[in-house]
Amino acid sequence: MAVAVVVVLGGLLFAYYANYILDRTTAVDRARVDKKAGSAADREQPAFVSTVIPRDIEQDPPENFVVLLDRKLTANEQAGLTAISAGGDGLDVWRFLKPLGGRLVEYASPSIFPNDGLEDGHDESEGMWSQSFNLNLNSDRSTGLTVNSMTAVKDACRPSTAQAVVDLPPAGSEGRQGLMWDLSGGTKDRPHGPYVLDDGEGQGKLYFRRNVIELGNGQSNMAMHIQPRVSDQTCTWHIDASYTDTSGTHTQRIPSRTGTFTTETVPRKPVQYFTHVIGEGWGCTGQVIRENCPATETVERFPPTWFK
Known part of the structure; x- marks a missing residue:
């Protein structure tokens, strides 16, 4: 045993x-x-995940904007619009028009770059309209990666098809941190940027000439305000982000797969045009009921600069 x-x-x-x-x-x-x-x-897994967050108009209204509709306003809707006082931040106008199918387009004032203009000599006044949004980039990878370039690519551009334009014209420019691309022109016209929007010495400079974006390896996500600008055509577009990791250089599309962004322009001669003239009230032109618009003669004498 x-x-x-x-x-x-x-x-x-x-x-x-x-x-x-x-x-x-x-x-x-x-x-x-x-x-x-x-x-x-x-x-x-994807090198990083991109999340697009539309601008919260109620919490963060742009300083000056236009509302577009793909149809004409009816007589009752015109009366309802012109009964609104358009002072302040314009949110009462937006709240009235949004349920009717309204879409907001921001003025992109060229004076947002008062320092030395744009670094590559591009004409900063070309892109007049914008629909800004916030873009978050986040990576769950255990190893780091470096985004060293982001290129805007136009997928298609076309003239605006909006029928009605409600215009709250600018009284000044809006300072805001972020990146700006100029997508002016048609599909074949090359986008310019991204440029730095931030106040300070970097304003108007090409962002990726001096900066990179580090992701993965425990890095916090990158949050950016994006301001794409167009002039006379509405464009759908996407971003090709070039990044490097331990295996080399790669490109990832933002939004992923076949997703696109859309940035709208304002038609040169809309079927209906409404604007508010300080001290006079609403003015309107086109196929409208003029009795609702006491400032129509002023608008006809001094039309907006983008009318042609």
Whole structure:
């Protein structure tokens, strides 16, 4: 009996030490295999995730804006609009028009770059209209990556099809941190940017000449305000982001797959045009009920600069 116990204990000790020695001798190889497998799994997922957050008009209204509709306002809707006082931030006008299908377009004043203009000499006054949004980039990768370029690519451009324009004209420019692309012109016209919107010495400079975006490896997400600008055509577009990681240089589309952004322009000669003249009230031109618009003659004498 004692001999059997000794044999069993000896077998257990031998198995323990054999496993211990095997673990020690194969630890490096297993670590390499695990690391390689982890890196492969890391690269199987997208380098980063892009999240687009529309501007919250109620909480963060632009200083000056236009509302577009794809149809004409009815007589009752015109009466309802012109009964609104258009002073202040214009939100009462927006709240009236949004349920009718209204879409907001911001004025993009050229004076937003008062320092030295744009770094590459591009004419900053070309892109007059904007629909800004916030873009968040986040990566769950365990290894880091560096976004060193973001290029705007136009997918298609066309003239505006809006029928009615309600215009709250600008009284000044809006200072805001972020990036600006100028998408003026048609599909074949090259986009310009992105430029730095921030106040300070970097304003109007090309962002990626001096900056990169670090993601992954525990880095916090990158949140950016994006202001795309158009002039005489509405454009759908996307961003090609170039990044580098341990395996080389790659490109990822924003939005992902076949997604696009749309930035609308304002028609040169809308079927209906409404604006508020300070001290006189509403003025309107086109297929409208003029009795609702006491400032119509003023609007006809001094039309907006973008009318042609």
